[in-house]
Amino acid sequence: MVANMTEDQLLVLVIKYIKEAKRTALQQLLDELHPYDFAQLYRGLPEKHHHKFLTFITPDQIADLIQELEYDLQIEILQQLGIERSSKVMNLMDNDDLADLLNELSVDKIQEFLDVMKKEDSQNIQSLMSYPAETAGGLMTNQFVWINADQTVRQAVDKLKTYAGFSENIYYLYVINDEKKLVGVVSYRDLLIADLHEKIEDLMFNRVVAVHVDADQEEVAQTIERYDFIAVPVVNDENVLLGIITVDDAIDVMIKEATEDIEKLSASGKDIDFNTKAITASFRRLPWLILLLFIGLVSGSIISGFEDTLDQVVALIFFMPMIAGMTGNTGTQSLAVVVRGIITNDIDRKTVIKLIFRELRVGLIIGITCGILIMLIAYFWRESLVLGLVVGFSLFLTLIVGTLAGTIIPLLLYRIGVDPAVASGPLITTINDIFSLMIYFGVATMFLTQLSGL
Amino acid sequence: MVANMTEDQLLVLVIKYIKEAKRTALQQLLDELHPYDFAQLYRGLPEKHHHKFLTFITPDQIADLIQELEYDLQIEILQQLGIERSSKVMNLMDNDDLADLLNELSVDKIQEFLDVMKKEDSQNIQSLMSYPAETAGGLMTNQFVWINADQTVRQAVDKLKTYAGFSENIYYLYVINDEKKLVGVVSYRDLLIADLHEKIEDLMFNRVVAVHVDADQEEVAQTIERYDFIAVPVVNDENVLLGIITVDDAIDVMIKEATEDIEKLSASGKDIDFNTKAITASFRRLPWLILLLFIGLVSGSIISGFEDTLDQVVALIFFMPMIAGMTGNTGTQSLAVVVRGIITNDIDRKTVIKLIFRELRVGLIIGITCGILIMLIAYFWRESLVLGLVVGFSLFLTLIVGTLAGTIIPLLLYRIGVDPAVASGPLITTINDIFSLMIYFGVATMFLTQLSGL
Known part of the structure; x- marks a missing residue:
C-alpha cells in the first residue's frame, strides 16, 4: 500500500496514526521508507507531533532518522529523547555519523553521552573523533568486516x-x-x-x-x-x-x-546558503568586499596620476569602463579554466608552460579580434582615427595581459600552496582593472599631442 | 610482487615483457592491476610499443583498458585492432561505455561494427544509443540481473x-x-x-x-x-x-x-580544458566577450551623458572604478549563493521572497559599512565633506542595487526556464557597472553646485 503513496498522503497517514496512538502500524509504515524519505516526512511533520512520534517509533528507526537530518534537528531529537534513550539510539548509529554529531556538542555533553554508552562503542567513537574532520580519518567508519x-x-x-x-x-x-x-x-x-x-x-x-x-x-x-x-x-x-x-x-x-570552489571564485565567503541569517552572511562577505574596496581605490589613484591626459582628452573616459571590464572578463575566463584543470590534471612544469603559451595565443587571438572591433567602433562613433587606434591598441594589450594574469596568478598561488580558487573572479577583475587603466592611459599619454582637443 | 611496485617500476617491467615477447607474464601482471592503473600504464607506454602490447594481451583486458581511456586513445586502439578483433573486444565491454564510444563514430563506422557483433548485443547497443546522452536513458546500462x-x-x-x-x-x-x-x-x-x-x-x-x-x-x-x-x-x-x-x-x-556551473559563472565557454587548442578556446570565449564589450560601451555612453558633471568635478572620476567594481563584486557574491542554492533547494514563492528580503538586508548592512568607510576615506583624501557624502551615499545605494540585481536576475532566468548560471559573474558585473554609474553620476549631479571646483 505504502509503495505508491505520495509524500503528502504519507504525512496524513502518519499524523492519523500518531493521534490514534497506533504504534505498530506507524512502525511498520516507517520500515517501508528509505531513510531520506523518512527524514523528509519528519521535516514535514508539525512540531507539536514530534514528541509523540519519537516515543512511538523504535530506537533503530530513530537512529536511521537522525543520521539523515541536519544538525539542529538532530539536537532537538536528542533533547526530546533524554540522555538514556539517546545513548540507546547512538549505539545503533553508524560510527562516522555519530562522531560527526558528537563533535558538534560541548565537551561536557560529549562526556555525558560517552559515559552511558557501551564501553567498546565509546572507545571506538573517541578514536574516530580524534581525527581532523577534513581528512580520511575524519570521514571513515571503523565498523567494517x-x-x-x-x-x-x-x-x-x-x-x-x-x-x-x-x-x-x-x-x-x-x-x-x-x-x-x-x-x-x-x-x-x-x-x-x-x-x-x-x-x-x-x-x-x-x-x-x-x-x-x-x-x-x-x-x-x-x-x-x-x-x-x-x-x-x-x-x-x-x-x-x-x-x-x-x-x-x-x-x-x-x-x-x-560548492567551495564556486564560493571562492565568487569571493562570496564560506557557508552562505538560503537559510543563513542576513547579519551572518554580511559579515562573511564583508572582508572580501573591504579588501576589494581598497584595491579599487588603487585604480582611482592611477587615474589621478593621468589627470593631465584626461583633462585634455575627455573622450578617453567613455571607453574606460569597457576596457577595464573586458580585461576583468578575460581574466575570469582563464581563471576558471585553471581552477577546474588543477583538479583533474597533474601539474608539472611541462603542463604549466604549455598552458601559459596556450593562453598567450588565446590572448593574442581575442586581443586582435576585439581590438579591431573596438577600433572601428571608436573611429565611427567619435570620428577620430587616432582615438580608434589608441582604444583598439590598448584593448589588444590589456586582453593579453588580462588573460595571462588570470592564468599565472592562480598557478603561482597553487605553487606556493594556496588554493588557487581564492584568486577569485572579483580579485582577478579588480587587479586587472589596475593593469588595464595603466596600459590604457599609458598608451593615450603617448599619443597625447595627436589626441588633444577630442 | 606487483603489489608494492610503483607506476614507473611497472612500466619498466611491462616494456621488458613486451621486448622479450613474454605474453603470459604480461597478462598475469595486468590482471593484478585496477583498470585505472592499467590505463595510466598504457598512457605512459611509448607509442612504438602500443601495437605489440595490444596483440599480447587478452580481449578481456583490452575491454577493461578501453573503458578507462579518453576518446582519441580509444579510436587509436580500435584502428590497431582492426574490425574483427575490435568487435570481439566490444562484445566484452559494458554496454553503456560501448554505446558512448560508438556514438562518437561516423554512421558508416557504427554500422560496420554492429554488423560483426553478436545479434543480441547489437540490438541491446542500438536500443541504448537511441536515448539522448544527458538523460537517464543515455547513462544506463541494460546489463543487469x-x-x-x-x-x-x-x-x-x-x-x-x-x-x-x-x-x-x-x-x-x-x-x-x-x-x-x-x-x-x-x-x-x-x-x-x-x-x-x-x-x-x-x-x-x-x-x-x-x-x-x-x-x-x-x-x-x-x-x-x-x-x-x-x-x-x-x-x-x-x-x-x-x-x-x-x-x-x-x-x-x-x-x-x-564544472559546467563554473564555466557558465565565469562565462568561459564550454569544454575548455588544458588540452583545448588556442584557436578553439578563443572561439568558444569570444561570443561572451563581444557581448560584454557592447554592454561595456553602454557604461561609456552613460558617462558621456554626464559630461557636464564630469567637466566640473574631475575628482569624481577617481572613485568611479571602485564604485563600479564593488557593485559588480557584491552582485557576483549574491549570484553564487543563488546558483548553488537552486541545486539543493526547492524553489517556491516563499523561498524566493525570503531570499530577496535576506539579500536586501545584506545589501543594507554592507552598504552602510562600506558607505561610511568610503565617506571617511574620500573626506580625508580629497578634503571635501560634500564629496565624501556623495561617494559614500552612492556606494551605499549601488551596493543595495548590486546585491539585489545579483539575486533577482538569476532567479528570473530560472523562472523562465533558463539556467541561472548563464547569468555569469562577468554579465552581472557588466550590468552592475551600468547601474552603478547611473546612480553615482545621478547623485553627483544633484549635488553639483556644492561639488563644483573640486
Missing part, C-alpha cells in the same frame, strides 16, 4: 552473515594479516562465485588501493572516483587497516568541494 | 552466480512481475542473511525508488546522492524496468555539472 588471509570462503561467508546487520559496507571484504596489516581485498561478487573450500588468499586481489588516514578528503574522493570504488580502506603508516570510507561520503565531499 | 517476485532466495543466488561475470551491478537485485514491471528490490546483504527457502516477494523492499528514462542526468545524480544508492533502476511510463545506472556514472555527472 575483515578476515584473515588463511581462512576459507565458507568462513568468510559465515562471518559476513553474522555481521551483515552491523557493517555499513558489505561490498568488499578486506583481508588482513596477523599484524592487522591490509594485505588484500575480495569483492562479494568473487565470494559468491567461488568454491566454499577455497582459501581467501588464493582468491584475493593483493594490489589494494588504500588511502592514508591523514590524506585530505579531496584525495579520498578522487581515489574513489578514479577507481570507481564503492568503498576505500584507510590505513596508517604501518599499513594497518583502521577503517573504511564509503562512496556516499565521498559524494558529499565532492559536492562540498565544488 | 533481475528476478521474479515468486522465486526463492536459492533461485536468486543461483541466478546471481551465473550472471556475476556479466552484470555490472551486483549490489541490488531488481524484482519484476510478469509484465516486466519493476515491483521491488532486494539487496545482496538481505539475500546473504535470508533463509534459502524464503520467497523474494516476502523479502523485497517494495517502495522502490526509480528514475524515468527521460529524466535529466542531474536528477539521476541527485537521486543517487540523496538516497546513498549504489545503483538506481530506470523505468519507462509503464514502470517497465529498462536498465540501471551505477553510482560511478552518477559521480561523473556531478563532476561534469559542477
Whole structure:
C-alpha cells in the first residue's frame, strides 16, 4: 500500500496514526521508507507531533532518522529523547555519523553521552573523533568486516552473515594479516562465485588501493572516483587497516568541494546558503568586499596620476569602463579554466608552460579580434582615427595581459600552496582593472599631442 | 610482487615483457592491476610499443583498458585492432561505455561494427544509443540481473552466480512481475542473511525508488546522492524496468555539472580544458566577450551623458572604478549563493521572497559599512565633506542595487526556464557597472553646485 503513496498522503497517514496512538502500524509504515524519505516526512511533520512520534517509533528507526537530518534537528531529537534513550539510539548509529554529531556538542555533553554508552562503542567513537574532520580519518567508519588471509570462503561467508546487520559496507571484504596489516581485498561478487573450500588468499586481489588516514578528503574522493570504488580502506603508516570510507561520503565531499570552489571564485565567503541569517552572511562577505574596496581605490589613484591626459582628452573616459571590464572578463575566463584543470590534471612544469603559451595565443587571438572591433567602433562613433587606434591598441594589450594574469596568478598561488580558487573572479577583475587603466592611459599619454582637443 | 611496485617500476617491467615477447607474464601482471592503473600504464607506454602490447594481451583486458581511456586513445586502439578483433573486444565491454564510444563514430563506422557483433548485443547497443546522452536513458546500462517476485532466495543466488561475470551491478537485485514491471528490490546483504527457502516477494523492499528514462542526468545524480544508492533502476511510463545506472556514472555527472556551473559563472565557454587548442578556446570565449564589450560601451555612453558633471568635478572620476567594481563584486557574491542554492533547494514563492528580503538586508548592512568607510576615506583624501557624502551615499545605494540585481536576475532566468548560471559573474558585473554609474553620476549631479571646483 505504502509503495505508491505520495509524500503528502504519507504525512496524513502518519499524523492519523500518531493521534490514534497506533504504534505498530506507524512502525511498520516507517520500515517501508528509505531513510531520506523518512527524514523528509519528519521535516514535514508539525512540531507539536514530534514528541509523540519519537516515543512511538523504535530506537533503530530513530537512529536511521537522525543520521539523515541536519544538525539542529538532530539536537532537538536528542533533547526530546533524554540522555538514556539517546545513548540507546547512538549505539545503533553508524560510527562516522555519530562522531560527526558528537563533535558538534560541548565537551561536557560529549562526556555525558560517552559515559552511558557501551564501553567498546565509546572507545571506538573517541578514536574516530580524534581525527581532523577534513581528512580520511575524519570521514571513515571503523565498523567494517575483515578476515584473515588463511581462512576459507565458507568462513568468510559465515562471518559476513553474522555481521551483515552491523557493517555499513558489505561490498568488499578486506583481508588482513596477523599484524592487522591490509594485505588484500575480495569483492562479494568473487565470494559468491567461488568454491566454499577455497582459501581467501588464493582468491584475493593483493594490489589494494588504500588511502592514508591523514590524506585530505579531496584525495579520498578522487581515489574513489578514479577507481570507481564503492568503498576505500584507510590505513596508517604501518599499513594497518583502521577503517573504511564509503562512496556516499565521498559524494558529499565532492559536492562540498565544488560548492567551495564556486564560493571562492565568487569571493562570496564560506557557508552562505538560503537559510543563513542576513547579519551572518554580511559579515562573511564583508572582508572580501573591504579588501576589494581598497584595491579599487588603487585604480582611482592611477587615474589621478593621468589627470593631465584626461583633462585634455575627455573622450578617453567613455571607453574606460569597457576596457577595464573586458580585461576583468578575460581574466575570469582563464581563471576558471585553471581552477577546474588543477583538479583533474597533474601539474608539472611541462603542463604549466604549455598552458601559459596556450593562453598567450588565446590572448593574442581575442586581443586582435576585439581590438579591431573596438577600433572601428571608436573611429565611427567619435570620428577620430587616432582615438580608434589608441582604444583598439590598448584593448589588444590589456586582453593579453588580462588573460595571462588570470592564468599565472592562480598557478603561482597553487605553487606556493594556496588554493588557487581564492584568486577569485572579483580579485582577478579588480587587479586587472589596475593593469588595464595603466596600459590604457599609458598608451593615450603617448599619443597625447595627436589626441588633444577630442 | 606487483603489489608494492610503483607506476614507473611497472612500466619498466611491462616494456621488458613486451621486448622479450613474454605474453603470459604480461597478462598475469595486468590482471593484478585496477583498470585505472592499467590505463595510466598504457598512457605512459611509448607509442612504438602500443601495437605489440595490444596483440599480447587478452580481449578481456583490452575491454577493461578501453573503458578507462579518453576518446582519441580509444579510436587509436580500435584502428590497431582492426574490425574483427575490435568487435570481439566490444562484445566484452559494458554496454553503456560501448554505446558512448560508438556514438562518437561516423554512421558508416557504427554500422560496420554492429554488423560483426553478436545479434543480441547489437540490438541491446542500438536500443541504448537511441536515448539522448544527458538523460537517464543515455547513462544506463541494460546489463543487469533481475528476478521474479515468486522465486526463492536459492533461485536468486543461483541466478546471481551465473550472471556475476556479466552484470555490472551486483549490489541490488531488481524484482519484476510478469509484465516486466519493476515491483521491488532486494539487496545482496538481505539475500546473504535470508533463509534459502524464503520467497523474494516476502523479502523485497517494495517502495522502490526509480528514475524515468527521460529524466535529466542531474536528477539521476541527485537521486543517487540523496538516497546513498549504489545503483538506481530506470523505468519507462509503464514502470517497465529498462536498465540501471551505477553510482560511478552518477559521480561523473556531478563532476561534469559542477564544472559546467563554473564555466557558465565565469562565462568561459564550454569544454575548455588544458588540452583545448588556442584557436578553439578563443572561439568558444569570444561570443561572451563581444557581448560584454557592447554592454561595456553602454557604461561609456552613460558617462558621456554626464559630461557636464564630469567637466566640473574631475575628482569624481577617481572613485568611479571602485564604485563600479564593488557593485559588480557584491552582485557576483549574491549570484553564487543563488546558483548553488537552486541545486539543493526547492524553489517556491516563499523561498524566493525570503531570499530577496535576506539579500536586501545584506545589501543594507554592507552598504552602510562600506558607505561610511568610503565617506571617511574620500573626506580625508580629497578634503571635501560634500564629496565624501556623495561617494559614500552612492556606494551605499549601488551596493543595495548590486546585491539585489545579483539575486533577482538569476532567479528570473530560472523562472523562465533558463539556467541561472548563464547569468555569469562577468554579465552581472557588466550590468552592475551600468547601474552603478547611473546612480553615482545621478547623485553627483544633484549635488553639483556644492561639488563644483573640486
